[in-house]
Structures are given as structure tokens and as C-alpha cells.
Amino acid sequence: MKSYLEMTRAELxxxxxxxxxELEKIKALSLHLNLTRGKPSPLQLDLSMDMYDLISSxxxxxxxxxxxxxxxxxxxxxxxxxxxxAGFMGCEQEQVIVHGNASLSIMYDTIARSMTHGVAxxxxxxxxxxxxxxxxxxxxxxxxxxxxFFGIEMINIPMHEDGPDMDFIEKLVSQDEAVKGxxxxxxxxxxxxxxxxxxxxxxxxxxxxxxxxxRIYWDNAYAVHDLYEDERDELLPxxxxxEKAGNPDMVYMFCSTSKVTFSGAGISAMGMSHAxxxxxxxxxxxxxxxxxxxxxxxxxxxxxxxxxxxxxMAKHAALIRPKFEAVDDILSREIAPRxxxxxxxxxxxxxxxxxxxxxxxxxxxxxAKEAGIELTxxxxxxxxxxxPKDSIIRIAPTFPDLEEMKQAAAVFACCVKSASLEKxxxx
Amino acid sequence: MKSYLEMTRAELxxxxxxxxxELEKIKALSLHLNLTRGKPSPLQLDLSMDMYDLISSxxxxxxxxxxxxxxxxxxxxxxxxxxxxAGFMGCEQEQVIVHGNASLSIMYDTIARSMTHGVAxxxxxxxxxxxxxxxxxxxxxxxxxxxxFFGIEMINIPMHEDGPDMDFIEKLVSQDEAVKGxxxxxxxxxxxxxxxxxxxxxxxxxxxxxxxxxRIYWDNAYAVHDLYEDERDELLPxxxxxEKAGNPDMVYMFCSTSKVTFSGAGISAMGMSHAxxxxxxxxxxxxxxxxxxxxxxxxxxxxxxxxxxxxxMAKHAALIRPKFEAVDDILSREIAPRxxxxxxxxxxxxxxxxxxxxxxxxxxxxxAKEAGIELTxxxxxxxxxxxPKDSIIRIAPTFPDLEEMKQAAAVFACCVKSASLEKxxxx
Numbered sequence: 117m118k119s120y121l122e123m124t125r126a127e128l129x130x131x132x133x134x135x136x137x138e139l140e141k142i143k144a145l146s147l148h149l150n151l152t153r154g155k156p157s158p159l160q161l162d163l164s165m166d167m168y169d170l171i172s173s174x175x176x177x178x179x180x181x182x183x184x185x186x187x188x189x190x191x192x193x194x195x196x197x198x199x200x201x202a203g204f205m206g207c208e209q210e211q212v213i214v215h216g217n218a219s220l221s222i223m224y225d226t227i228a229r230s231m232t233h234g235v236a237x238x239x240x241x242x243x244x245x246x247x248x249x250x251x252x253x254x255x256x257x258x259x260x261x262x263x264x265f266f267g268i269e270m271i272n273i274p275m276h277e278d279g280p281d282m283d284f285i286e287k288l289v290s291q292d293e294a295v296k297g298x299x300x301x302x303x304x305x306x307x308x309x310x311x312x313x314x315x316x317x318x319x320x321x322x323x324x325x326x327x328x329x330x331r332i333y334w335d336n337a338y339a340v341h342d343l344y345e346d347e348r349d350e351l352l353p354x355x356x357x358x359e360k361a362g363n364p365d366m367v368y369m370f371c372s373t374s375k376v377t378f379s380g381a382g383i384s385a386m387g388m389s390h391a392x393x394x395x396x397x398x399x400x401x402x403x404x405x406x407x408x409x410x411x412x413x414x415x416x417x418x419x420x421x422x423x424x425x426x427x428x429m430a431k432h433a434a435l436i437r438p439k440f441e442a443v444d445d446i447l448s449r450e451i452a453p454r455x456x457x458x459x460x461x462x463x464x465x466x467x468x469x470x471x472x473x474x475x476x477x478x479x480x481x482x483x484a485k486e487a488g489i490e491l492t493x494x495x496x497x498x499x500x501x502x503x504p505k506d507s508i509i510r511i512a513p514t515f516p517d518l519e520e521m522k523q524a525a526a527v528f529a530c531c532v533k534s535a536s537l538e539k540x541x542x543x
Numbered sequence: 544m545k546s547y548l549e550m551t552r553a554e555l556x557x558x559x560x561x562x563x564x565e566l567e568k569i570k571a572l573s574l575h576l577n578l579t580r581g582k583p584s585p586l587q588l589d590l591s592m593d594m595y596d597l598i599s600s601x602x603x604x605x606x607x608x609x610x611x612x613x614x615x616x617x618x619x620x621x622x623x624x625x626x627x628x629a630g631f632m633g634c635e636q637e638q639v640i641v642h643g644n645a646s647l648s649i650m651y652d653t654i655a656r657s658m659t660h661g662v663a664x665x666x667x668x669x670x671x672x673x674x675x676x677x678x679x680x681x682x683x684x685x686x687x688x689x690x691x692f693f694g695i696e697m698i699n700i701p702m703h704e705d706g707p708d709m710d711f712i713e714k715l716v717s718q719d720e721a722v723k724g725x726x727x728x729x730x731x732x733x734x735x736x737x738x739x740x741x742x743x744x745x746x747x748x749x750x751x752x753x754x755x756x757x758r759i760y761w762d763n764a765y766a767v768h769d770l771y772e773d774e775r776d777e778l779l780p781x782x783x784x785x786e787k788a789g790n791p792d793m794v795y796m797f798c799s800t801s802k803v804t805f806s807g808a809g810i811s812a813m814g815m816s817h818a819x820x821x822x823x824x825x826x827x828x829x830x831x832x833x834x835x836x837x838x839x840x841x842x843x844x845x846x847x848x849x850x851x852x853x854x855x856m857a858k859h860a861a862l863i864r865p866k867f868e869a870v871d872d873i874l875s876r877e878i879a880p881r882x883x884x885x886x887x888x889x890x891x892x893x894x895x896x897x898x899x900x901x902x903x904x905x906x907x908x909x910x911a912k913e914a915g916i917e918l919t920x921x922x923x924x925x926x927x928x929x930x931p932k933d934s935i936i937r938i939a940p941t942f943p944d945l946e947e948m949k950q951a952a953a954v955f956a957c958c959v960k961s962a963s964l965e966k967x968x969x970x
Contacts, residue, residue: 153615161613165600172599173592186588188580188806216643217835224830231659232669232693242659242669258829265829266659379615381837402692403651405685408644408835410808 119455120533120540132537138530139487147488149524154306154466155515156375156432163431164377167418177413185409191397193385197412201385203422204339204371206353211387213396216407219372219384223333224262226368226386229399230296231266235329236365236395241266241296250288250298252280254469254497254508256306259299259335263499270499273298275308277460279316286323293326297333303351304338307469307497307510309462311349321357323366332367338465339371340422340429343437349463355387364389373415375466376428383407383415439513439521443468446522450529456536468511469497472532477506479535480528487527546882547967559964565957566914574915576951581733581893582942583802583859590858591804594845604840612836618824620812624839628812630849631766631798633780638814640823643834646799646811650760651689653795653813656826657723657756658693663792663822665756668693668723677715677725679707681896681924681935683733686726686762690926697926700725702735704887706743713750720753724760730778731765734896734924734937736889738776748784750793759794766798767849767856769891770864776890782814791816800842802893803855810834810842866940866948870895873949877956883963896924897936899959904933906962907955914954 120128171177177185179194192198193214202209215222234240241247249263252273263270271288274281279302289295300320302312312320320332334354342348358367365388373382388396419425444461447470451457458471472480477494484491492510495501511528513521547555598604604612606621619625620641629636642649661667668674676690679700690697698715701708706729716722727747729739739747747759761781769775785794792815800809815823846852871888874897878884885898899907904921911918919937922928938955940948 155615158611158614161611164613165602167600168598168602169600171595173594173596175592175595184585184588186591186805186808187585188582188801218831221831228655228659232655240669242667258832261829265826374615378613378837380833381613381835399692402685402688404645404648406807408808408838410805411835411838 117453119453120536121455125541128537128541131533132541135530135533135537139483139534142487142527142530145488147523147527149488149516149520150490151512151516151524152490152492153515154375154512156379157435157515157517159435160432160514161378163428164418167377167414170417171410171414177410179413183409185413188405190406190409191401191404193407194409194412194416196416197383198385200416200419200421201371201383202387203425204385205336205355205369205387206351207355207369207387211355211389211393213386213393213400214407214412215384215386217380217382217384218374219335219337219370220258222370222384222386223259223335225403226333227262227266230329233399235296235331236392238329241268244294246294247296248292248294250285250295251499252298252300252305253499254307254503254510255299256301256335257496259333260499263299272499272504275305275310277310279310279312282316282319286319289323289325289330291326295325296327296329297331299333299335301335301337302354303336303349304341304462304465306337306465307467307508309460309465309467309469311351311463314352317352317354318357321354321361321363321366323363325366330366334367334369336369336371337375340425341375341432341466342429342464343433343440344463345430345433347463355389365392368392373419375432376419376425377415381411383412436514438518439516440468442518442522443511443513443525446525446529450526451532454533454536457532466512466514468513470509470511470532472507472509473536473539474505474507476532476535476539477503477509479538480509480531483531483534484528487531489524489527491528544880546880547963548882552968555964555968558960559968562957562960562964566910566961569914569954569957572915574950574954576915576943576947577917578939578943578951579917579919580942581802581939583806584862584942584944586862587859587941588805590855591845594804594841597844598837598841604837606840610836612840615832617833617836618828618831620834621836621839621843623843624810625812627843627846627848628798628810629814630852631812632763632782632796632814633778634782634796634814638782638816638820640813640820640827641834641839642811642813644807644809644811645801646762646764646797647685649797649811649813650686650762652830653760654689654693660826662723662756662758663819668695671721673721674723675719675721677712677722678926679725679727679732680926681734681930681937682726683728683762684923686760687926690726699926699931702732702737704737706737706739709743709746713746716750716752716757718753722752723754723756724758726760726762728762728764729781730763730776731768731889731892733764733892734894734935736887736892736894736896738778741779744779744781745784748781748790748793749788750790752793757793761794761796763796763798765802765892767852768802768859768893769856770860770867771890772857772860774890782816792819795819800846802859803846803852804842810839863941865945866943867895869945869949870938870940870952873952873956877953878959881960881963884959893939893941895938895940897938897959899934899936900963900966901932901934903959903962903966904930904936906965907936907958910958910961911955914958916951916954918955
């Protein structure tokens, strides 16, 4: 097969005619498939249902230390849950606060408190003329929604295969006191599936920020979400590295079981230095008496420890790996030889990130919609929804079943061809 | 028995000698009882344990509308839970947003968003020189902690037997644009157990605030927490009254099942006008994808409807009523005839509020502590922890068992006598 980039105009026109025929056939099928969000499939959710066989009217809902999980209290969570979530983040149990059903809410609350009360005795951000966050792109749209909501200026940071551009980050962080944070998804990044290298993690830990209230917002959402048991990415735990570098307070880590047990009905946690933790708990005590300890109890009884988590995640992997591979196969066959798109084959996480020819992403998403495939809006993985090159499309293979995913990937490939041909013919 | 206020100095001295002997005997018992917080007892928590027999690996966790409760989504909660919580608040299902495990967090978040983003298009409060809240006193310490945390000035409003002083409220609210809110616990108020009269509710609904972003923060924490089935207080639902008065947006209502099922592991909700609700959901969408729908599912299956809730609450009442009555009996016998304290015998809620002679509350709490009884700090039910008359003590009878409660009440009465005698003798 010949790359479109090497084709003559006549060849491109012929290809276009064929592709349009293909698209017409697809439209006649009246498909309705949704690839927009990183949601687990019903079969994945079925995997954790036996958790509810561990709790009944006969259960003694007490912790090992004797705390009654049914009553008020334990602002930082029960010890069993702190221990479990420490394993997700690669830190000590004493560095953890267990929260409610969503790590997103912890991140939002952390930013919200920084706005009204500042970070570690610093000036509340709402009193500053300008607050800036660094945003590795493409990234997670809900991170950017939080910073946008609070009027924080976002600066795009390019991503490389070993993590974000550290030269650029080091420069901005050390020179500009208005830079107060950076959003990171360090393992199987959303949406590219990139895991930060040890070198990248160490450079993060060694940052010398101009602002004393600068923090790294380390959202380890896919900490245990490997697709392959024998070929998993290993992320260097950042908190110990920050400690070694003399920057123990510089990182806030977040994680959850949203894609381990139930989405929106799991538990979440934050990991951080002792000093950060004490400050956080003091502020949190105004907001809540404590999070749901019964859910913490049942989650820790069910998942037990990191071995239990890994064993459980292997079941998830068995369900979703074929879908990721189907997308990879179809793109490898239909797109790669035509030279009209690239992607990283991820070893985990929830997404495949497609890099189209520049200026084609919006057109591809629009064509897919016409063909019955709902994709995440082009631009969504960027601050303010603006992809400067209009080239990134996030594909979420987990929710549809395998046959649907194969069909959707084929339609997607056809739309990529069609949009790419239009671009090349109009140039 | 003679009132202390009518005793001669010699009689008071004789009484003091006797009381001190009593106190010495009590101290010799080395008691350790805690009456500080409004926590349900383990037996109360046992009442709801069969809720967990309604969920197992075999459960189909779908709503009637077909939503999978195990996956992301439903920012405002599932319909079944909205319907249930509407019953708590006396409003329509369409006026409800179901939240997480704590109404306290909803209140905090509502204030926090008002600080950073304003209310309904108004100026964010963090940009104003002064924001004031009205605080009926005595009141709920955690309300005051929220407003204090955000630097909001709190103004004490006296409570009467039919609710807060409406003349004073009408004056302040209509004249001062800096007054942005008022904290209310309208039924079985914390700590006095007062239910606002229909007239009070109607005057609230008809307020004419100077500030367009003024809101009534209506924390109906004890909506269904009656002690007597045949003699319950009825609270007029405020939202319909606000609608009639042309002020539909003026009230935010809050409630939860924290003291119905499990404390910190129940569900909570907010009720409000359509316009308020739309604004709230838009802001909430940045903070969370949705709250725990599995918990909503199991709660609605368990409690079913308001009849189910009333039947369940009757079981709570049967457990806690004897404790409230024991306190009332002992105070009626030991304190009332001596003229050294008053209280309202509550028909529901979680507290008995003792009004000691002026200047005696701190001394009573200190004496109780020496005698092995931990009481809520004197002053706690007031903004900034300052009781201007040093006379209010909140007693929380629910957590200890009946015998402990009787013992604690007797010790408390002895401490009241002792502190009152010291005051009278020093005058």
C-alpha cells in the first residue's frame, strides 16, 4: 500500500472516490456507537460484584483498631484503607488521606482551598493578579476544566515519549512565581498512554520553583491499569524522590479505585508529606466529619493488598486488551501504511491517542458523527478546548463490546482517510 | 424543695457542703462518659444493618430508568433517591440534587463556591470587603466553623420558642447588603430542639433582602427525627412558601440520612428552585462526575418512601426516647425546683440544651470533666465559641446507653448545683 503523501493527485482522487463509497455504505447501517468517555464496560463492573457478598446484616463493621465504620469520625480514613491506597501511590500509609468516591473532587477541593486560603501559609490565589498552571498536552479535559473554572491561566507543555518537556517546565517553574502548579497523569497518561521515565520523575522531584506554594498535581489515575501482566510500565514513586531532593512538600498525589471496582462508587485517596497532610486535614475538618468508612471497609476486605489489586486488574485487562488490540490492528492496517496518522500502542490506561495530519481532527470527528460514531470532541484534551494543530483525537475503547469496537475502529479509519484526502487534495 | 435564689447564705453554705460531698463520691467512681457529640449509639446503627442484605453479587444495580448505578454519571443523583430526599425536604423531586455522604460538605461547598464564583451572577464574595451571616444562637458549631473559615462575619440572632427573632432578622436582611445568608436548623434545632412556627417560616419566605445573592441556608438535619409518634412537630415546607412569596431562589435546603441509616455512610441532598439547581449543577460538573449511585440505590430500596422512613425512625425513637426522658426527669427533679437552670423538653432531634445561671456554663463543664463526664465545650454553640452569657450547655443523650446516661445526668445535675452555689455565694 502506498502512502497518501506519495500519491499523485489522480491517485488521491481515485482513493477519495473509493473512500466515499465506503462511507456511504457505513451510513446506511445507521450505527450508534459512543467512544467518548473512559468508562468501564458492564462486564468490567460485573467483575467486582462479589464485593457485595462480603457485607451483610451479620457483618461486624469494625476496623482492626476497633473503630465502628458505621458512625462518624476518622477524617483521614481507616488504617486498612490508608494502607491499601498507599500501595497505589508508592508512599507510606502515614502519608495518605482516604477520601470519598472521586479523586477528581479531591483535586477540585485542593485547588478551591488554594484559591480561598492559599497553600501552606501563602497568599490565597484569589488575591493574586495572575495564577498559572502548566498543562502537558494532550491531557485530561477535567483537569483543565478545574483550572479554567478558577480563572487560572493554562500553559501548554509538549509531551514526549518519556513524559512532558522537562527543559521547558524547569525554565517556567524556576522563573515565574505565578506558576503554582502542573497537572500530571504520570502513568499511562490520559490520553497518550505514556509513562514518565525515571529520569523525568527525578527531574520533577528536583524542580526549584520560584513560588514556594508551587505543587505538582500527580494524578496517578492508572496506577494499576496494566494491559499486559508481563510487560507493564513501572513508574518511579515520586514522593520518596521529592524527599531525597529536599522537596518533600512539592507533590500532591491522587488515586482512586474508580476503574478498579466501581466508577463513582469506589474510594479515592491523596498522598503527601506529613506537613502537607496536617495542613490538609485541618482545612478538611471544616468541610466534613469524615468520608464513608463502610465503603472503605468493604473495599479493603475485597481487594486486600496490592497483590489482590493486581490479580483483580488482570481480569480487567483480559476484557479490555482485545479491544485495544483491535483498534491497534485496524489502525496498523488502514492508517499507518497510508502515512496519515500515528499513535502510541499503550501498555495500559484507558485510551488510544490518535495523531492525525494537522488540521484534520475536527473534520474526522464530524465525519465520524455523521457515520454514527460519537468521539470525544477534537480539542477536548487541550486547555480551553483548543488543539493548536487540530490533530489529536482521543479514542476510548473500554466501554463498547469487542465487535462494536472493531466496527467503530473501521469506521474511524475510513473517516481518517476521507478527511486526510480532503486536506491533501485542497493543499 | 427551696429555690437557691430564695435561700439564705447559711442555707446555701449547707447545700454547698452537701453538694461537695456528693461530688467527691462521684469522683471516686472514676467515670469516663462522653456526651459531646450527636452520634447515634451502636444499637441505633444496628437498626439499619439489614440494608446490606438487599445487595449482593446477584443484584441488578439499575434504576427504573435503566441507569447502571455502577458506572459514571447522573450528576444530580438517581430519580429514586431524588424522590426519597424530596420527601425529607417537602419539595418536588425535580428540585433535588442528591450528594455524597454528608450534608455538611454540601453546605461547605456552597459557601466555598459563593466565595470564588458568587451566587447567581453576583460578585464573588472573596472580592467584597465584608460578608456577613446571621447566626441564630445557640446553634450548630459546624455551621459557624464554615463561615469562620471563610472569614465571614457572624452576627448572633436570639432564638425564641417559635424560632429566631424575625424582627431583628427582617431589619438586618433588608438594610444591609453585606448580609448574604442565615444558618437555620428549622426543625428540632441544634441544640435547643425548637421547631420554627408556620408564622416564622412564612416571615422567612417573605424576607426582602437588600442583597440579591442573600440565601437562607435551611439545614433540615432533623426532618424525620421525632421522639414521639403521636406528638411530632410539623415544619411548614419553606420552598413552596418562598415560591408563593415571589422568592423562589432565596432558600437552599439540606438534609441527609446520616442519623437515619449510617453516620458518614448515608446519602445527603439539597433542595432548591429550578434556577438555583441549574446553576448549581453547572458548577458541580467541574467538581465531580457524580456521587455514589450504588449507595443511593441501596438506600432507596431500603427506606422506600416517607412511610418507610417514619417506620424506621420510630425504631430509633424507641431507643433514644428513654435517654431523653431520663435527662428530663433528673433535671426536673434536681434542677428545676432549685431555680438554677431551664431547658426545653424536645420532641425530637439529638440534643437537650441546658440554660444555666449566667456565668456558670464554663464552670459546670469544667466540674463535669473533673467528675469524668466530657461535655461539649461551653461556648461551642456560638459563633467564635463565645457565649456572651456563659450559660448554654449542649447535652447529647443519644450515644451512651441508658444507664450511663442516667448516671451522667445525675453527675451533671450535681455539677450544676455546685457551680450555681459558687456563683450565688460569690455574688
